[in-house]
Amino acid sequence: MDAPAIELIGIDKRFGAVHANRAVSLAVRAGTIHGVIGENGAGKSTLMSILFGFYEADSGEIRVHGRPARILNPADAIAAGIGMVHQHFMLVAPMRVAENVMLGAEGGALTAGGLARARAEIARFGREYGLLVDPDAIVGELSVGLQQRVEIIKALYRGAEILILDEPTGVLTPAETEQLFRVLDELRRQGRTILLITHKLREIMAITDTVSVMRRGEMVAHLETRATNPRALAELMVGRAIQPPMRDIPAAEGRPLLEVENLTVTDARGIPRVRNVSFSIRAGEILGIAGVSGNGQSELVEAIAGMMPRASGAIRIAGRAVPEAADAARIRAMGLAHVPEDRHRMGLVTAFPAYESAMLGRQDAPRYRAGPFVDLAAAIADTAGKMARFDVRPPDPLLKTANFSGGNQQKIVLAREIETDPDVLIVAQPTRGVDIGAIAFIHRRILDLKAAGKAILLVSVELDELFALADRILVMCGGALVGTRRREETDQNEIGLMMAGLDNAGAEAVP
Amino acid sequence: MEGYLLALGVLDSALRLAVPLTCACLAGLYSERAGVVDIGLEGKMLAAAFASATTALATGSAMAGLAAGLAAALMLALVHGFACISQRGNQIVSGVAINMLAAGLTALLGHVWYNQGGRTPALEGGARFAEIALPLAETLRAVPLLGPFYAEVVSGHPLPVYLALVAVPATWFLLYRTRWGLRIRAVGENPAAVDTAGIAVGRLRYSAVLACGLLCGLGGSYMAVSQAAGFLPNMTAGKGFIALAALIFAKWRPLAALGACLLFGLLDAGAIRLQGVILPGIGSVPVQAIQALPYILTVILLAGFVGRAIPPRASGIPYVKER
Amino acid sequence: MSPATSLPRWADVVLLPALNVALAFLAAGLVVLAIGENPLEATALLLRGALGHAEGLGFTLYYATNFVFTGLAVAVAFHAGLFNIGGEGQAMLGGIGAAAAALALGHLPGAVALPAAILAAALCGAGWAAVPGWLQARRGSHVVITTIMFNFIASALLVYLLVDVLRPEGMMEPSSRGFASGARLPFIHEAVAPLGLALPKTPLNLAFPLALLAALLVWLLIYRSRLGYAIRIVGANPEAARYAGISPAKITVLAMAISGALAGMMAVNEILGVQHRLLLAFTAGYGFVGIAVALMGRGHPAGIVLAALLFGVLYQGGTELAFDKPNISRDMIVVIQGLVVLFAGALEFMLRPALARVLQRRRRG
Amino acid sequence: KPAITFDVGGKFDKSFNEAAYNGAEAFKKKTGIAYRDFEIQNDAQREQALTRFARDGHNPIIAIGFSHGNALKKVAAEFPNTRFAIIDSVIDMPNVQSIVFKEHEGSYLVGLLAAKASKSGKVGFVGGMDIPLIRRFACGYVQGVKAGRADAEVFQNMTGTTGAAFNDPLKGAELAKAQIGRGADVVYHAAGNTGAGVLRAAADAGVLGIGVDSNQNGMHPGKVLTSMLKRVDIAVEKILTEAHAGQWKPGLTVLGLAEGGVDWAQDDNNKVLITAEMRAAVDKAAAEIRSGAVKVHDYMADQKCPVQ
Numbered sequence A: 001m002d003a004p005a006i007e008l009i010g011i012d013k014r015f016g017a018v019h020a021n022r023a024v025s026l027a028v029r030a031g032t033i034h035g036v037i038g039e040n041g042a043g044k045s046t047l048m049s050i051l052f053g054f055y056e057a058d059s060g061e062i063r064v065h066g067r068p069a070r071i072l073n074p075a076d077a078i079a080a081g082i083g084m085v086h087q088h089f090m091l092v093a094p095m096r097v098a099e100n101v102m103l104g105a106e107g108g109a110l111t112a113g114g115l116a117r118a119r120a121e122i123a124r125f126g127r128e129y130g131l132l133v134d135p136d137a138i139v140g141e142l143s144v145g146l147q148q149r150v151e152i153i154k155a156l157y158r159g160a161e162i163l164i165l166d167e168p169t170g171v172l173t174p175a176e177t178e179q180l181f182r183v184l185d186e187l188r189r190q191g192r193t194i195l196l197i198t199h200k201l202r203e204i205m206a207i208t209d210t211v212s213v214m215r216r217g218e219m220v221a222h223l224e225t226r227a228t229n230p231r232a233l234a235e236l237m238v239g240r241a242i243q244p245p246m247r248d249i250p251a252a253e254g255r256p257l258l259e260v261e262n263l264t265v266t267d268a269r270g271i272p273r274v275r276n277v278s279f280s281i282r283a284g285e286i287l288g289i290a291g292v293s294g295n296g297q298s299e300l301v302e303a304i305a306g307m308m309p310r311a312s313g314a315i316r317i318a319g320r321a322v323p324e325a326a327d328a329a330r331i332r333a334m335g336l337a338h339v340p341e342d343r344h345r346m347g348l349v350t351a352f353p354a355y356e357s358a359m360l361g362r363q364d365a366p367r368y369r370a371g372p373f374v375d376l377a378a379a380i381a382d383t384a385g386k387m388a389r390f391d392v393r394p395p396d397p398l399l400k401t402a403n404f405s406g407g408n409q410q411k412i413v414l415a416r417e418i419e420t421d422p423d424v425l426i427v428a429q430p431t432r433g434v435d436i437g438a439i440a441f442i443h444r445r446i447l448d449l450k451a452a453g454k455a456i457l458l459v460s461v462e463l464d465e466l467f468a469l470a471d472r473i474l475v476m477c478g479g480a481l482v483g484t485r486r487r488e489e490t491d492q493n494e495i496g497l498m499m500a501g502l503d504n505a506g507a508e509a510v511p
Numbered sequence B: 001m002e003g004y005l006l007a008l009g010v011l012d013s014a015l016r017l018a019v020p021l022t023c024a025c026l027a028g029l030y031s032e033r034a035g036v037v038d039i040g041l042e043g044k045m046l047a048a049a050f051a052s053a054t055t056a057l058a059t060g061s062a063m064a065g066l067a068a069g070l071a072a073a074l075m076l077a078l079v080h081g082f083a084c085i086s087q088r089g090n091q092i093v094s095g096v097a098i099n100m101l102a103a104g105l106t107a108l109l110g111h112v113w114y115n116q117g118g119r120t121p122a123l124e125g126g127a128r129f130a131e132i133a134l135p136l137a138e139t140l141r142a143v144p145l146l147g148p149f150y151a152e153v154v155s156g157h158p159l160p161v162y163l164a165l166v167a168v169p170a171t172w173f174l175l176y177r178t179r180w181g182l183r184i185r186a187v188g189e190n191p192a193a194v195d196t197a198g199i200a201v202g203r204l205r206y207s208a209v210l211a212c213g214l215l216c217g218l219g220g221s222y223m224a225v226s227q228a229a230g231f232l233p234n235m236t237a238g239k240g241f242i243a244l245a246a247l248i249f250a251k252w253r254p255l256a257a258l259g260a261c262l263l264f265g266l267l268d269a270g271a272i273r274l275q276g277v278i279l280p281g282i283g284s285v286p287v288q289a290i291q292a293l294p295y296i297l298t299v300i301l302l303a304g305f306v307g308r309a310i311p312p313r314a315s316g317i318p319y320v321k322e323r
Numbered sequence C: 001m002s003p004a005t006s007l008p009r010w011a012d013v014v015l016l017p018a019l020n021v022a023l024a025f026l027a028a029g030l031v032v033l034a035i036g037e038n039p040l041e042a043t044a045l046l047l048r049g050a051l052g053h054a055e056g057l058g059f060t061l062y063y064a065t066n067f068v069f070t071g072l073a074v075a076v077a078f079h080a081g082l083f084n085i086g087g088e089g090q091a092m093l094g095g096i097g098a099a100a101a102a103l104a105l106g107h108l109p110g111a112v113a114l115p116a117a118i119l120a121a122a123l124c125g126a127g128w129a130a131v132p133g134w135l136q137a138r139r140g141s142h143v144v145i146t147t148i149m150f151n152f153i154a155s156a157l158l159v160y161l162l163v164d165v166l167r168p169e170g171m172m173e174p175s176s177r178g179f180a181s182g183a184r185l186p187f188i189h190e191a192v193a194p195l196g197l198a199l200p201k202t203p204l205n206l207a208f209p210l211a212l213l214a215a216l217l218v219w220l221l222i223y224r225s226r227l228g229y230a231i232r233i234v235g236a237n238p239e240a241a242r243y244a245g246i247s248p249a250k251i252t253v254l255a256m257a258i259s260g261a262l263a264g265m266m267a268v269n270e271i272l273g274v275q276h277r278l279l280l281a282f283t284a285g286y287g288f289v290g291i292a293v294a295l296m297g298r299g300h301p302a303g304i305v306l307a308a309l310l311f312g313v314l315y316q317g318g319t320e321l322a323f324d325k326p327n328i329s330r331d332m333i334v335v336i337q338g339l340v341v342l343f344a345g346a347l348e349f350m351l352r353p354a355l356a357r358v359l360q361r362r363r364r365g
Numbered sequence D: 001k002p003a004i005t006f007d008v009g010g011k012f013d014k015s016f017n018e019a020a021y022n023g024a025e026a027f028k029k030k031t032g033i034a035y036r037d038f039e040i041q042n043d044a045q046r047e048q049a050l051t052r053f054a055r056d057g058h059n060p061i062i063a064i065g066f067s068h069g070n071a072l073k074k075v076a077a078e079f080p081n082t083r084f085a086i087i088d089s090v091i092d093m094p095n096v097q098s099i100v101f102k103e104h105e106g107s108y109l110v111g112l113l114a115a116k117a118s119k120s121g122k123v124g125f126v127g128g129m130d131i132p133l134i135r136r137f138a139c140g141y142v143q144g145v146k147a148g149r150a151d152a153e154v155f156q157n158m159t160g161t162t163g164a165a166f167n168d169p170l171k172g173a174e175l176a177k178a179q180i181g182r183g184a185d186v187v188y189h190a191a192g193n194t195g196a197g198v199l200r201a202a203a204d205a206g207v208l209g210i211g212v213d214s215n216q217n218g219m220h221p222g223k224v225l226t227s228m229l230k231r232v233d234i235a236v237e238k239i240l241t242e243a244h245a246g247q248w249k250p251g252l253t254v255l256g257l258a259e260g261g262v263d264w265a266q267d268d269n270n271k272v273l274i275t276a277e278m279r280a281a282v283d284k285a286a287a288e289i290r291s292g293a294v295k296v297h298d299y300m301a302d303q304k305c306p307v308q
């Protein structure tokens, strides 16, 4: 049997102290679709970026069709017949599709010839693979799905025999996903090799021939897709048997603490992100929100937390109406706590010492306050206490926030938000990029709050997490609520289908 | 007719005054389109003015002066490139530094070499660019309207003026019709896209920064070797910044840039003529108002009260792969 | 990020900046050599002129006063993630404000006139900076460009006022009439005279202690106050600010206003303290020196005071130097400024990797 | 040991400062006494320079240019035993001598020449900074022109309102070009270094310029009709010599045509340009002014000019 199209041997890569890839090896047969799965932060993108020459590996070897290849930059990769569709698109928004496609492969000092050729090729790809897109459209004005097509066309235009797609479906509508898979299937039939990175087991089962699993920077398994099943993959992914949902605490039926009515949110460009969403959470209840990322969950949370203006709708916390104008600080004062989905982007200030991150959003709280000044002593002591109670390592309030590990950073955020004894807690992606030990700890804390009679809104892309914690699961798709289920009345399959927007039968099952 | 000739005189002067602006403006256009903000245009022009004046003085050749001017500006452009591209330093800070360096060094050396308070002696004869009379200028003068316009405004400028005027369409062509231009425009919007397309971002940006240097050199040399026939400390007097204003005004487009610079040149020509003149009825004009106009207009435009000026998305941000 | 470039704190905060500044002065020395003078001799003369005698010291501190104000101005904006290049224009407006108040109230006792004039200087400076701040916050116009534009607009305004409004009849150079005694900030040598101390007559005036006070207040503001916390958050991570319920827009305008007020206070030293009348070009580029000072002082008030002193030495010593060595004209100082901004600013991290490697080898061996 | 502070532009500006420099050099040649000098680069330095000279015991100290006015007032008060002198400004203090010139008289003469030399009957004037002193040049010039040719038209422009206006040859050239464009064929400047641009523009356009302060006829031989000489050199030499001889006295000295303080330049460079008829006319006018038969109006007397 002939040499694999791609062979990675002992690839190792560190970012500062973050060990993103640890001696990773991987082989992909030509003319197949190979899936790579792994949790957030497992190292998938890093590995692919190395294969594409975007990052340089600290050590390790790459072989293409058996021949050792020195891939130090994307140019080498392209020359070796490798193309990549990045998780975050690499397009020039204000330029036309054709210009984007020809960029770097203009064929001549003048653009005229290249443009003509690009147009022709784009048309051909349209015919042959159903990659239809107007060559003269401004890329920035295209839908995400179409932009992704442009990325694929770019790769093909450069004659890519091996195509890497990094989480291509995360941002796609179910329909778009279907189309994408048809294209991939067609490419495979034409003998091209495809590397597909994703979180979604459903997709792995649907289209791949073989699959590899990454965990915390290591490659933990290579399997024939036929010979495995989602549950096995999931366990490999998270490195443990998925615990049966903890049934210890029954959902209390207290008074509603968070009520959202007909909430609609539009973004800066006036495009509606959340459409007329209503729900309420009672004391001692955990409401989970499921959905493919980018379907309005973030906007929903930001609107409730006062970080985004609402276009219409009403919000009540513990029965008190939240005024339109109220900003995040004001809403916190009303008894809301918020663990944001991206701690680096907004949850912390990585350049500041830990104690300053630990008072973020509470800076005006009486206990940190000394007239117009910050009561340093109090702030530091207070942080030290939190660190002790939440087992943050190292327990040093003066250490630069950036120098704590992902999980420990998350613990700092959690401690800050939980310890204000809020009525309502919003937790978004609480365990993203956090290792198992920390995950268990964090889950326990959330359940403690439930026991203490708080209302909790849990947003997560990890169905396991939702099923482990939530009493009710509410599914969002395209900014709208497509359904609500009691945990014990549903399963990951049904929710998965609803997330894909394929099923919204009985959306009103629970009032 | 008398009035028409007067108007032509003003246009002629506006054109002369607009040339340094146009050079600097196009210079800034290359740099910023490639994502490197450059508030050091002023300094580069000043350095070029000094180098060209001193060289022309020494060699007696205006061409040698021009060459030296270009070289000096290129040197500073390289410094800016090294700081902003290779070292990923703050582009504004680097620009400020270059302005200070140029202002200080030129005055210092001028003072030491010629001790005339930093000035160079006046350039005479071959050390200055002679005014070129275009063919038929005098014969066509007879033609009503267009004739005098051709003779007065179009014809009779030194070489650098025509170079600058050619640079405008040339820039347009380079930017919108060549591979290099396509890449420059791309790298100013999204360097990662250029990188993943297999193009070296650094080299590309350096090329743009050097183009910027060349044009600054042309502008500065014109001022010293042609316009003022010598160097004076700080003779650029803020032209580099007006050029930035013009660049914003033109929304980073070459042809519009020429327009903006001509407009600002016209304002300047007007201001010069109105200085201290008592107009019947109006009385004396507060010239400062006219002189401040370009800046005020730019602020208004930036504020988006009229139109909107959006710079290339990646301009000002050093390109770093690892987050 | 990568281990090669991570430094111990002390090296990052002290060693690296020191090396950068050293590099700048090394380059300056080469320039002096290039014009055929002896750098060491020049340095000696410079230091003697600046520190050698009580009078020189007075001048040094007087210059430093300006740089403390403009340096703090740049730093405060910097902490909010804003680059305020408008110190020059804001100082001009400060001068206009101070002069207006001084001319109007000069006849009143100093206890009334001076605070009013100082306040006017701060307010005018603040206003002139708040507008670009607002444009940045609400209209997204880049504060760097707008502050540059505002510098030119300010100088046009100043010329107009001096030439067409404030200049007394028959006076040649554009300047206002002198202030009445009430609006003149006492000189230090006058202030200490009653105490029996006889200091030589220098332009050093009560604006100097005021500047030190300002430095202290800025330190309290930035590192100890809740507002300062908000300013630093907006500077470090605007998203986090939004999350924390801090309005980046509001803070941007506020930080620019404070920055402008400090720049405007420079006029307290020049106009109320020394010239006692409004005149052209009294800012003399000190607004831009503030950029060098802030970069050199790493945005920390203590560092800024030290950097300001250094530049004070350069300015005073440089002027004295210009007498004995006409070749080394005052432009040399501008060159040094440029070099400091280049090496301590734009090329800030050039030496980092090398330094890190050296230190690591130390730690190992 | 005397000391001199030159104004912005420096002692080799081929104009005002250079004249003063020549005077000092002449004194040095005669007496062999050396002097210290300093070239002002920005306003901040004026007071410091004067103070430093006074402190170092220099005496007399001569400040060239009115811009030193305020600084000199302060310093003179501080060092009552030092003798100061200032050119172009009047400071009434017991230890200060003020020298001013009747520029209007000299300007009158060159105006007369301009009128005679002009074919178009249109002549120009480019002033530096718009201040009474410069308007005094302009007014005298216009009077001379009208005296030479009643129907003549005079275009007047000022370069600016700040000190920079004396150091902007670029604008000077633009203004001269504008006036030439309107038909002027003789252009007189009283604009310090800005004038370099004026004279060059005139030379380039093949019309005549008129220099000021020093003899600038040589800057573009044959293209400069004449120069209005302002004998700062004589004044400086006089101060130095008197101080040396111990005859120095404070107060105001006004140097006009009669005192030889102002004059018009004639040398080989402009010989061909000055016809006998012109010379006769200007000599006659000079004589009349000396005798007082003709009074040239001084703008600074009433801040206005009888003719335009």
Ligand SMILES: Nc1ncnc2c1ncn2[C@@H]1O[C@H](COP(=O)(O)OP(=O)(O)OP(=O)(O)O)[C@@H](O)[C@H]1O
Binding pocket: A015, A016, A018, A019, A020, A038, A039, A040, A041, A042, A043, A044, A045, A046, A047, A087, A433, B321, B322, B323
């Ligand atoms: N450029 C970078 N600089 C620093 N750290 C990085 C960089 N890129 C990735 N990392 C870190 O390396 C680890 C792996 O990141 P990577 O993006 O490869 O994970 P992933 O599997 O793609 O996650 P996701 O599924 O969320 O895309 C993470 O801890 C991440 O924080």
Ligand SMILES: Nc1ncnc2c1ncn2[C@@H]1O[C@H](COP(=O)(O)OP(=O)(O)OP(=O)(O)O)[C@@H](O)[C@H]1O
Binding pocket: A016, A017, A018, A019, A402, A403, A404, A405, A406, A407, A408, A433, A434, A435, A436, A438
């Ligand atoms: N941006 C950073 N700057 C400096 N050091 C960092 C940075 N990110 C992580 N580190 C260090 O690298 C180590 C590993 O980081 P990483 O986030 O991978 O931790 P982790 O293995 O995920 O731990 P945890 O289980 O707590 O998430 C951490 O201990 C931390 O000290």
Ligand SMILES: [Mg+2]
Binding pocket: A044, A045, A046, A087, A166, A167
């Ligand atoms: Mg990824």
Ligand SMILES: [Mg+2]
Binding pocket: A405, A406, A407, A433, A434, A435
């Ligand atoms: Mg982690």
